[in-house]
Structure formats: C-alpha cells, structure tokens
Amino acid sequence: MKKFIGILFGVLLITSFVGFSGCIGGDSNNTTTTTTTTTTNELSGTLKIEGSTTVLPIAKEAAKQFMIKNPKVKVEVSGGGSGVGVKAAGQGLADIGMASREIKSAEKETYPELITHPVGLDGVAIVVNPANPVKSITKEQIKKIYAGEITNWKELGGNDAQINVYTRDEESGTREVFFEKALDKSKIFERATVVTSNGNMKSAVKGDENAIGYLSIGYIDNNVKGLEFEGALPTEENVKNGKYKVSRNLNMITNGEPKGLAKEYLDFVLSPEGQEIVKKEGYMPIK
Numbered sequence: 001m002k003k004f005i006g007i008l009f010g011v012l013l014i015t016s017f018v019g020f021s022g023c024i025g026g027d028s029n030n031t032t033t034t035t036t037t038t039t040t041n042e043l044s045g046t047l048k049i050e051g052s053t054t055v056l057p058i059a060k061e062a063a064k065q066f067m068i069k070n071p072k073v074k075v076e077v078s079g080g081g082s083g084v085g086v087k088a089a090g091q092g093l094a095d096i097g098m099a100s101r102e103i104k105s106a107e108k109e110t111y112p113e114l115i116t117h118p119v120g121l122d123g124v125a126i127v128v129n130p131a132n133p134v135k136s137i138t139k140e141q142i143k144k145i146y147a148g149e150i151t152n153w154k155e156l157g158g159n160d161a162q163i164n165v166y167t168r169d170e171e172s173g174t175r176e177v178f179f180e181k182a183l184d185k186s187k188i189f190e191r192a193t194v195v196t197s198n199g200n201m202k203s204a205v206k207g208d209e210n211a212i213g214y215l216s217i218g219y220i221d222n223n224v225k226g227l228e229f230e231g232a233l234p235t236e237e238n239v240k241n242g243k244y245k246v247s248r249n250l251n252m253i254t255n256g257e258p259k260g261l262a263k264e265y266l267d268f269v270l271s272p273e274g275q276e277i278v279k280k281e282g283y284m285p286i287k
Contacts, residue, residue: 044072051085051098053197082173097253100173120250121284125226125234136228148189166213218282
C-alpha cells in the first residue's frame with residue numbers, strides 16, 4: 001500500500017511539473033510570436049529612383065547605406081536627367097524622381113500631385129580646362145559666348161584660340177538653372193556641343209584645352225577649373241552666403257505624399273546620416 005501511494009505521489013509530481021513546464025512553454029511561445037511580428041514589420045521590397053545626374057551620387061550612396069540597414073530592400077537608381085525624373089515620378093514609372101531644379105509649371109499642370117523634397121543645395125559652376133589662363137567671366141561675356149557672339153579666347157584675355165562651347169541636353173536640370181540664372185534665358189547657339197551628364201561635361205572640358213562648359217559644383221576637381229562669375233568663385237561658402245548666384249535646390253520628387261519604402265528612404269536621406277552623405281558627395285546639406 002505504501003509502495004502504491006509512493007508511486008502515485010511520484011506520478012502527481014511529474015504531472016504537476018509537466019503542467020508547469022507547459023506554462024513556461026506558453027510564455028516562450030508568446031515571445032516567439034513577438035519576434036515573428038518584428039520580422040514581419042522588417043522593410044522589404046523594391047524601390048525605384050530615376051532622374052537627375054546631379055542628384056544621382058547622393059541617391060546611389062544613400063541607397064547603398066539604406067540597403068545595408070535593410071537587407072530585404074532593393075533600391076534601383078538610374079540617371080537620365082531632371083526632366084526624366086519628373087516624368088518618371090508623375091507617370092508612376094519610379095517611386096522617387098530626382099531633379100536638380102524646381103518642377104516647371106507645365107509639368108505641374110500635367111502631374112498636379114507631384115511634391116518636391118529638397119535634400120541638398122548646389123551651385124552650377126562655369127568651367128574651363130585647367131590649362132586655360134582665363135580666371136573670371138561676367139554675365140554679359142558668358143551670354144555672348146553661348147549666343148555665338150564671342151568666339152575667341154583672346155577676347156577674354158586668354159589665348160588666341162577658338163572657344164569650344166559645351167552645353168547639356170534639354171532634359172538637364174543643370175542646363176535649366178544655368179539658362180535661367182547665368183544666361184538670363186538668352187539663347188544657346190546650335191553649334192554648341194551637347195553632353196548628357198555632369199560626368200560627361202567634366203570629361204569633355206578636361207580633354208579640350210579651349211572648352212567652356214558648366215556643371216555642378218559637386219563635380220569640380222583638379223580636372224576642371226571653375227571660373228569666378230560676377231566677382232564670386234563657385235564655392236560652397238559663396239553659395240551659402242548668397243554671393244554666388246547660380247545655385248539651386250537638389251530635389252527628390254514623389255507623386256503625392258510619400259508612403260512605405262519611399263517615405264523610409266526619404267527620411268533616411270534627410271536624417272543626420274543621410275545629410276552627411278550629401279556633404280560627402282560634394283554638395284551642401286539642406287538641414
């Protein structure tokens with residue numbers, strides 16, 4: 001009898017222990033459920049960004065860092081020009097468009113829901129080959145050069161050589177800002193050689209001792225020389241203090257208020273870490 005009672009007591013103890021363990025297991029299951037919820041909320045999917053070659057370096061480096069932080073996200077970034085960026089955002093071909101200018105009134109009429117998000121500040125420099133002795137230029141001189149009225153560097157105190165004029169394609173936001181703020185919307189003559197990006201402009205001027213062109217301040221290095229314009233050098237400091245007038249916002253564009261991955265990405269670009277990327281790429285932070 002005592003033996004039977006002892007066995008029965010042992011069984012009860014085991015049953016109680018299993019029941020208690022089941023309670024622990026229940027808590028453990030709750031913890032697992034919480035972890036699963038966190039995983040579900042992890043960012044994932046594909047984000048497409050397209051447009052300005054000026055904004056492109058910022059967008060690409062930000063995309064790289066954003067994907068490191070969010071390994072289930074794929075960000076595709078491509079250029080094409082500001083006009084392409086506005087159109088891509090407006091037509092839903094890209095989640096975010098890039099433009100190194102403001103949206104034009106005609107574009108706003110076509111795509112009324114577009115919203116600009118400034119992410120940086122930049123200037124457009126007038127550049128020549130480093131071997132060119134000319135160091136400064138006035139607005140009237142640059143207008144006459146691009147109109148085909150001044151054709152020899154000796155008219156500006158340089159060498160006796162033909163001025164080879166380079167410009168950007170009509171989709172370019174850099175061209176738009178240069179056209180408005182340096183040329184006062186005067187004409188660009190047809191014989192000007194058209195290049196399709198800031199990088200191509202830099203390569204063209206680097207390889208042509210008699211060239212003149214224009215590009216983002218962020219692209220200036222020892223391969224090209226930025227001319228003093230209307231008494232101010234094309235530097236970040238002069239853009240910030242307003243002395244250098246040929247400047248613009250660098251914009252990312254969404255069709256309506258950004259949501260999901262687009263919002264998360266834009267928040268990252270405008271965060272302190274994202275604004276450091278803007279600075280690292282040679283532009284000025286907006287915040």
